[in-house]
Amino acid sequence: MKDIKDIIAKNLTELRTRAGFTQLQLAEKLNYSDKAVSKWERGEAVPDLRVLVKLSEIYGITVDDIVKGENLPHKKPNLSLKVRRLLVVALSVVFVWFVATGLFITFYFIPATEAYAYFAFVAAVLPTAIVLTVFSALWGNRITTAISSSAIVWSCAMIIYITVTVFAPYFTQIYLVWVAAAVFEILIILWFLYRSFLKNKIKVENGASSATKKEK
Secondary structure, three states: OOOHHHHHHHHHHHHHHHHOOOHHHHHHHHOOOHHHHHHHHHOOOOOOHHHHHHHHHHHOOOHHHHHHOOOOOOOOOOHHHHHHHHHHHHHHHHHHHHHHHHHHHHHHOOOOOHHHOOHHHHHHHHHHHHHHHHHHHHHOOHHHHHHHHHHHHHHHHHHHHHHHHHHOOOOHHHHHHHHHHHHHHHHHHHHHHHHHHHHHHHHHHHHHHHHHHHHO
């Protein structure tokens, strides 16, 4: 009978390969280092129970399948969940632009607002960015959240710039709004770099803690 470490190592390697994850991508989902994942797959260490439960959730199987399974169930992990999430995001964005289109049509057929009806589409950029940021915070990663957060900043700047340019053309210093947006963009970048640093630090500490437990 195979050693349990060998069985777990084989199953973890097979499951990750089926899912199309790299060791680094899987490590990010678990808040561990890719070195820890590599050790598990080589049979040099065994994930603790908490990690095994998390892995079973990611792959859509049971902990028993990982620990004892010689023939793993053929499932596409989280594929249907990803598709559903993408559909929810897409439908939310489409709804924002559906409302914007309705407002555009309404304002276009009112003589007093016809010339400014296009503002409905200009304004729609901001709620779109907000929707993407919310869903990215729930289901995305650091990169998608940083991009969508930046989109909020620049869409606000664009709306302010266009509004002032159209309704207050005498205000020539409106270009400063882009400077302000650039400052906020730098703050966003610094914030996410700091978050990334903290997360990597936690991964290293978790990996070291796991290695220490195995040595004991």
